[in-house]
Amino acid sequence: MPASTRAIELAHAAARAASDLKAQEIIALDVSEQLVLTDVFLIASGTNERQVGAIVDAVEEALHKLDAKPVRREGKGQGRWVLIDFGDIVVHVQHAEDRVYYALERLWKDCPLIELPADERGARDGEE
Numbered sequence: 001m002p003a004s005t006r007a008i009e010l011a012h013a014a015a016r017a018a019s020d021l022k023a024q025e026i027i028a029l030d031v032s033e034q035l036v037l038t039d040v041f042l043i044a045s046g047t048n049e050r051q052v053g054a055i056v057d058a059v060e061e062a063l064h065k066l067d068a069k070p071v072r073r074e075g076k077g078q079g080r081w082v083l084i085d086f087g088d089i090v091v092h093v094q095h096a097e098d099r100v101y102y103a104l105e106r107l108w109k110d111c112p113l114i115e116l117p118a119d120e121r122g123a124r125d126g127e128e
Contacts, residue, residue, distance in 0.1 A: 002033075003031075004032075004039050011116075012116070013063060013065075014091050016119065017059045018055050019123075023044040023093070025043075025099075026043070027042070027121075028040055028043075029105070029112070030111055030113070040088065040090070041104070042092065043092045043094070043104055044094070056084060060084065081093070082094075
């Protein structure tokens with residue numbers, strides 16, 4: 001069963017919020033067939049710890065407006081890899097270096113991508 005409509009709605013809102021803060025290479029993966037705990041992984045990168053924290057704050061604020069509250073948040077103090085679990089979606093905001101190292105998209109490559117419009121995909125490498 002593919003990701004729920006609610007999960008996709010939250011993923012788009014989170015991606016838009018992250019993109020507004022110049023997050024890089026935002027992708028959404030439908031992990032509903034692989035995991036029972038969540039439907040979508042949203043992955044975004046920041047260029048430094050401060051930006052990672054700002055992206056996390058923006059995502060939480062955007063999803064709060066849609067009545068989604070985090071069930072769990074990990075890693076915000078370090079600002080390298082922050083995981084925010086909203087139940088329907090799990091948002092991963094990673095420092096760009098950690099994103100390359102851990103390569104979540106490679107680990108979950110068998111999961112289908114959720115198409116995000118250009119304004120929700122964030123900056124690409126070298127773009128501002």
